[in-house]
Amino acid sequence: MDSGKVKFFLGEVLRNFSRNTGMQLTAIGTVAITIVLLGLFLFVRAALADAGNRLLDQIEISAYLRSDATPAQAAAIGDFLAKDPRIASAQFVPKKQGLAELRTRTRGAIDTELLTENPLPDKFRIKVRQPEQVDSVAATVRRLTGVDNVVYGQKIVQRLLALGGVLRRVGIGLILAFVGVASIIISNTIRLTVFARRREIAIMQLVGAANTYIRLPFICEGLLDGLIGALVALALLAGARAALWPRLLEALPWVQLRAMPVDARILAAQLLLTGVAIGVLASWISVGRYLRT
Amino acid sequence: MISLRGVSLVYPNGVRALDNVSLEIGKGDFVFLVGHSGTGKSSLLRLLYREANSTAGEIVVDGIRVDRLRRNRVPALRRHLGVVFQDFKLLTDKTVWENVAFAMQVTGAHTRDVMRQVPRVLDLVGLSHKSRMYPNELSGGEQQRAAIARALVNNPKILLCDEPTGNLDPVNTTEITALLQRINLKGTTVVVATHNQAVVDRMRRRVVRLEDGRITTDEERGYYYLGLGQGQVLSG
Numbered sequence: 001m002d003s004g005k006v007k008f009f010l011g012e013v014l015r016n017f018s019r020n021t022g023m024q025l026t027a028i029g030t031v032a033i034t035i036v037l038l039g040l041f042l043f044v045r046a047a048l049a050d051a052g053n054r055l056l057d058q059i060e061i062s063a064y065l066r067s068d069a070t071p072a073q074a075a076a077i078g079d080f081l082a083k084d085p086r087i088a089s090a091q092f093v094p095k096k097q098g099l100a101e102l103r104t105r106t107r108g109a110i111d112t113e114l115l116t117e118n119p120l121p122d123k124f125r126i127k128v129r130q131p132e133q134v135d136s137v138a139a140t141v142r143r144l145t146g147v148d149n150v151v152y153g154q155k156i157v158q159r160l161l162a163l164g165g166v167l168r169r170v171g172i173g174l175i176l177a178f179v180g181v182a183s184i185i186i187s188n189t190i191r192l193t194v195f196a197r198r199r200e201i202a203i204m205q206l207v208g209a210a211n212t213y214i215r216l217p218f219i220c221e222g223l224l225d226g227l228i229g230a231l232v233a234l235a236l237l238a239g240a241r242a243a244l245w246p247r248l249l250e251a252l253p254w255v256q257l258r259a260m261p262v263d264a265r266i267l268a269a270q271l272l273l274t275g276v277a278i279g280v281l282a283s284w285i286s287v288g289r290y291l292r293t
Numbered sequence: 294m295i296s297l298r299g300v301s302l303v304y305p306n307g308v309r310a311l312d313n314v315s316l317e318i319g320k321g322d323f324v325f326l327v328g329h330s331g332t333g334k335s336s337l338l339r340l341l342y343r344e345a346n347s348t349a350g351e352i353v354v355d356g357i358r359v360d361r362l363r364r365n366r367v368p369a370l371r372r373h374l375g376v377v378f379q380d381f382k383l384l385t386d387k388t389v390w391e392n393v394a395f396a397m398q399v400t401g402a403h404t405r406d407v408m409r410q411v412p413r414v415l416d417l418v419g420l421s422h423k424s425r426m427y428p429n430e431l432s433g434g435e436q437q438r439a440a441i442a443r444a445l446v447n448n449p450k451i452l453l454c455d456e457p458t459g460n461l462d463p464v465n466t467t468e469i470t471a472l473l474q475r476i477n478l479k480g481t482t483v484v485v486a487t488h489n490q491a492v493v494d495r496m497r498r499r500v501v502r503l504e505d506g507r508i509t510t511d512e513e514r515g516y517y518y519l520g521l522g523q524g525q526v527l528s529g
Contacts, residue, residue, distance in 0.1 A: 206376055207372070214399070
């Protein structure tokens, strides 16, 4: 390919790009909004998933022993728990220690000095390897002789697990919807620019330009729309994260959000690629439709 | 060079534009297609560069079976043809030079060839001194010359002209006619659809007359009106 050809081609692309400024801005704006929404969504989803995983990691099962359980029974339970591959750790907490912990946790709000006897039973504190296995481990432990009651954040676990699944499914649906809507808007925009250049296209067809050649500048135009839109979106997202995220972290300390739940470079690359893909896809479709008639 | 056998063209709306037309045009011929508006002159030309396709019959242009050409082969056919229209079809935001070069550039020609070929055709049509002007700055005749230069820039063997002087005054019409003749003398086959009596009568070339989509006469050295040479004027 000689440099004159490249120069001519780039000149054509730039000329068309700068000619319909209004329409280009519409397309770029659409991509930008789409990518911002997509970026926000991916970021929030990652943050929630991250927070959820941290909560799940902290879930522990408390297996309270019957008050008449013998030390031998307790030891047997300890041995059994140590052998279960699903269990990461099982720690025996005698009731004296339990009371001490309660005192620390409540920061003296309960005056344990007033108690005439320790009302707490002995217990095992169990941590599982996989959050999904909490339920089954709890069920196993409950059936052991000497175990009175098993307590863990059943509802929290189930909700978090369900939430993760819903987020994943809704996420894929939302992403498809975003990309679909953006593609339609951009393909309409490009169709307008195709229409604005119908004389030029007619002449190209008349003098025997190949369809690929006629299509190429429009594809490049779509690519530029997508790229610029995505870059604008990235700038907005980066600005928003810098300005708002620290405040949100401060405002919601109990959600255990991390400063940056995703790798910013990977997210940026994903968003850029999506923007470019939307632009190329949309222009490909609209020019193809025009050339076929 | 061009051969039509039993060609019919019925448009999707049911209009029968051409009805069983057969025509042979040899290499280097100069042919006028004459007839009233709507008798199928333009339709016949459109078939040759495959803007429309025949509903029956066989069309061969420069050895290519045009009626059976696959869609993706149409660009290749058109590079062998130059087409000129009544309304010039120039791009108003490009200079004369750019308009002519455009026809080569979009077919992937080398810059080297563009630089050599564009000045050559601009010189041929006599527009070298106005190559940097825009179409709006030119007269109608000059615009048509620019369009002819564009049609010729890829060295086609055939030049198809659909009412090339339809928008021009008599002086410019004469110029364009002379130019077409010069192009023909260089060996290009030229087919001109026209209803300009003066052009046809001055040139005294082959005249193919169409009426209601049929060829009614085909004279080697004809006039616009049938038998005018014999002192008769046919009405209608």
